[in-house]
Amino acid sequence: MDRLTRALAPLALATVLGASLIACSGEGSGGTGETAAPATSEERVTTNSTPVPGPADSAINIPVAVADRWDKLGGEKSDLGRVTGPVTVVEGGSITDFERGSIVLTPSGRAFVVQGEILTSYLEAGGPAGALGFPTADEATTDGGWISVFENGTIAYLDGQPVVEIR
Template sequence: MDRMTRVLAPLAVAVVTGAALVACSSEDGPAAGDPAAPAVPTLTTTRTATTTSSTPVLGPAETPVDIPVAVADRWSELGGEQGTLGRVTGPATDVEGGAVVDFEGGAVVLTPTGRAFVVQGEILAAYREAGGPAGDLGFPTADEATTDGGWISTFDGGVITYLDGVAEVRTD
């Protein structure tokens, strides 16, 4: 065993042990920073929204489909299966550090920062035609909103309006 291995092996064991202790801790135990909490080394990682936990919801033919929790929460806020989105039609599609989950009545787009926005109807069709999150528009910055004569949806790189039966995409 060379010197570097002898030095790094105990460090690796300490990190793995610390991670295991964090993973095994319960929500009932002392919180981090609490004097009663054990000193446990923590690892800092950067994760995209799609690596967050998922939850099953009923999909086609009553089969469970795993979707990101933030999307499931947003869908539930909007009435779940009885809301305007209806039932999920398939699993999340990972894209550009986020995800898109399709429903019978539209889609919920999960941004890399974990925010979930609804895109529907002709605006959704125009968004997909423009490349969706991977295109020039990028991710939504808000849910669709009503405007005089139609709808508007804002994105990192532009806006889509649906006015008087016509969808218009404007990029920055």
């Protein structure tokens, strides 16, 4: 019996410690043991951020997913350049403006580049809050220009003219 007691002692200790940890996790939240509700899309966009260089060497906080995407594109030396101002939270996502374009963060956390005449047409159509919704892919080249695909349509820039199609 002495061997059995020694063999079960670690299991009993682990059980007691586990129960204690669960009980302690509820402290500070009303003592109910419940966990906090997950962050909303807006909270994720605005609180999960990192500073990057902005105008006049100031630091601007932008969502981590946007900063990662910008960094992969080349950061300050990319076609986008530096951040120009604070992030605009919209429809559960955000738009971060750079010197030569924007990165749109979707509610699911995906970051897409929108720039040039396509960006101008997208913003005129209401951006993410408009009929087109969020981008679903990066801008791609096509015969005679560029095209961007959105949740509810496309914007093409062909032969010097924007063409907006909403489904």
